[in-house]
Amino acid sequence: MIYELTGGRKIDTDRELNFEERNFLQKMMIYKYLKISLEDFQKRWRSPGNPVWKGAETPHNPGPAAMILLDMESRIENDQGV
Numbered sequence: 001m002i003y004e005l006t007g008g009r010k011i012d013t014d015r016e017l018n019f020e021e022r023n024f025l026q027k028m029m030i031y032k033y034l035k036i037s038l039e040d041f042q043k044r045w046r047s048p049g050n051p052v053w054k055g056a057e058t059p060h061n062p063g064p065a066a067m068i069l070l071d072m073e074s075r076i077e078n079d080q081g082v
Helices: 019-033 038-045 064-080
Strands: 002-004 010-012
Touching (some): 010 064, 019 038, 019 064, 038 064
């Protein structure tokens, strides 16, 4: 799957993410589709033990999977008017 970030960058999830990251992103896409709150969305991925979360520096130096999640957060903010 190719995910296009809001800024136009495209991330090839087959090449740039490992299996655990792709599996986790699929779950998060379902939560986004179900329109959970931004706070609940963040709680589900910004936690230790998650294959994408690398600690507090993750939002400041994100890998491809975290970039997708941050993009999803931004879209949730826009959709919910947060």
